[in-house]
Amino acid sequence: MSDLSKLAASLHLPDEPLRTPMFIDGKDHTGSSAEWVTRKSPGHGVGVTATLRASAGDLDAAVAAARRAFDDGRWSRLSGEQRATVLLKAARLIRDNVETLAYLETLESGKPIGQSRGEVTAAAGIWEYAAGLARVVHGDSHDTLGPDMLGLVLRQPVGVVGIVTPWNFPFFILSERLPFALAAGCTVVVKPAELTSTTTLKLAALLTEAGLPDGVVNVVTGLGSVVGQALAEHMDVDMISFTGSTQVGRAVLAAAGGNMKKVGLELGGKNPQIVFADADLDDAADAIAFGIAFNAGQCCVSGSRLVVHRSVEAELVERIRAVLARVRTGDPLDASNHVGAIVEARQFDKIRGFIDAGTRDGAQLVCGGDTRSEGERFFIQPTVFRNVQPGSALAQDEIFGPVLSVMPFDSFDEAIGLANGVPYGLAASIWTRDLQGAFKSLRDVQAGRIWVNCTITGGPEMPIGGFKQSGIGRETGRYGVEEYTEIKSVHVQLGKRPRWIA
Template sequence: MLDLNILSEQTVDMPQTPYQARHFINGTFTDSADGRKSDRVSPSHGIVVSQAAVGSEAEAEAAINAARTAFDDGRWSGLSAKDRAAVLNKVADLIEQNEERLAVIETLESGKPISQSRGECGGAADLWRYAASLARTSHGDSHNTLGEDILGMVLKEPIGVVSIITPWNFPFWILSQKLPFALAAGCTCVVKPSEMTPSTTAMLGEMLQEAGLPAGVCNIVLGYGTPVGSLLSTHRDVDMVTFTGSTAVGKTITKSAGETLKKVALELGGKNPQVIFADAELDSAADAVTFGVYFNVGQCCNSSSRIIVHEDIAGDFIARVVALSRKVVFGNPMHPDTQVGAIVTADHQAKIDGYVKDAVDAGAELCLGGGILNVPGLGDQFYQPTIVRGVTPDMAIAREEVFGPVLTVLTFRDFDEAVALTNDSTYGLSAGVWSENVHTCLAFARKAQAGTVWTNTWMDGFPEVAFGGMKESGQGREIGRYGFEEFLEVKSLVMRIGRSRAPWVKTA
């Protein structure tokens, strides 16, 4: 057994019975017509934590029809922005009131630590409030210099019916990066959460109803990618699909949506580097790297799963990260001191382990970990904190998204090599740079092919600042004003004043 900080104790009360997650269609909670349900077994505790309705094409069709009708009759888009914002703000209040209830079920379904679930679920309220503010400040443009008899206007209108497909790793947060912004724009929605973490999305349906959202404006269909997700991305009555998940599925959605030329917004995978220059403040950088690779059990699209370290400090820096990694608290997600919990499924854990073993077989060196971690009383669906050095850019562990608590280390000699290694990836979600020289940081930020670049920090995020990737990390943006405008269509309006237009057809 590694000399690790493992915590088995539990301090948060467990629910007495599984949560019953149901569809929310046209303002009504309902089971599937065929009665099918799926059990979600907690990866950390091995108990059935929730039972969710399994949707079919019938439920998906009903939800899309409800959203289409609600959009076309204007019950939501026709409201003033003030009234829409009032509903969104009520939802934010209800999220905060239900933070603990949401966090407990999310921890048990996903395996993430309760402290991180609380931050995710409670913190999502701020996204809803910011979206509400955007609803009230949205505006178009006017052009009054086109001639004294012409007035031009650019209007921004809701795109229509939006399908929202969310993943299992941040089910409530990622939903809140999409849904309130779509609603703020005046769209109607159909939401499909991951079948592994359906419950917090179903709980949100209760809050939407209590906040007074009109029936049909937001519909929730539980179930699997086939058939529910497939229909949500191909149906002719859907105007836009926004998806967060794997790059492979994102490509499939893009192809499927192309048949009806839907708008598609994608937030996909990442292989995100932190680049540490020789003049970096190493203690701060080592702490940020440790946080970046172990947060949410490493199951995070923004995980800093590869670091690129100047060769002069590589040994010292790796030693610092290894020492910190031994102090990170792994174990029972239901204890507030736990920092790293369980892996979401046994199959995913096997995939993580495979990447590590293949790298070692190819000549990489294990500095720490590299195997399954058994937590007393909870079992072995946990993975050791793992650091692998001697990695070459061609190895799968350096190029593919491992999605676990595994850090790979590459080294560089000069600025140009650091940039080249950073950009030598099919992904372009985020990157980080550590240097006390502001010119180095700015030059790197300009050259890095990534949607977000952090300098001397990692994973600081704000509702005001757009998020999204380049290359195969996705298209479009979420949150911020740019994320809000993804859900708007631009319409030009040209008005002639009076009868000043000269006739085209000569009548005399």
């Protein structure tokens, strides 16, 4: 990455798109069609990277490589210590290449360079944590089955895993899944989002440098509707992990039924920020502004609904408006900007459509609403609406953009009803100084991740995942490595077996 490292250090745009082939069986793979697709930076409107569009044959080759690597035990039968050594070296290589990986992430996703650096650095920490789990994942024993019987519960790697990742956090979300699958002893085929594939391909090369055997991690690129769907359907894949929209998650769940493969899904969210009257409003305002502006709102755990006690609604909304007035939106390679670009034209148009619909439906625009597309550069100012009806599209649908919907409540039960009154249950934040009220709230709110007096924070020690239509299964934490295992019950006869016929 030496020449690329110099380019990343200067934060200059490349003179021509940076080409990165697929990665199969430990080698670069150009595919049968060799069809290169150029990615234009949504923050600059020029071509910055190019990746290949895989065929069904390319996917079959990747799955076959992963299957061979699993079945011959080159990774699955190594000790936890040996696997941990490779994962720790991978973490070190990620840290050594933070600037390059962050630069590529910003070029393709449009997020601010400072955010990209933070995400890549945090991802290295996830790899370090997962390395420790490689040595501690274990089963159980039962010595209560009588003097002549011992029961063992074994955890074994599930096999070949397909991982399909989204465009909003391509490196970080992959790092919430891949090292845990590897720690368990699985082999993997990764299909990154077609808009943001390059950092995944670079990671595959770093894993080889770290000592990962050939075929253990393979990366195929292309359209989700073609390659991702085929990966979910593939009869030689034992598990599929998909992160993305609830709509596509349903299709993945159906496709996995062919061979009844194990499924892990992290899907959409419409996450509430619940603010009670006794909350620290300054702290809440800053966090709520961050939660809606982080990654331009293109975040599955974005706090996109403000459910606030009526007595403090006006005051809190004014404080949020004041914070957002200081937020700078623009060139993602300029470290002084807080908010970068919207990822592509379709997403830009979708968010703009929600803003227009909010105005038509009678919601009050407090601030923002400004959208601009300069050539093929897409920017939207963080936007706040009051007087949002709980049943409206602004309140019910995942916008995946920097749009906050404000809804007041008068009682505790009404607050919980509003918080739970959507099809999703991914995350929630609760703001109160009342310990008893906080615990009652966190018990009643239907969400897989809850923050009290904070938002969008935490480390790999804690599990992530959703309730309701926000997903199936859990990632990260010790649960994350268990997700990629199968449980086997074993009964061992120690003495003579009692005869059926004496």
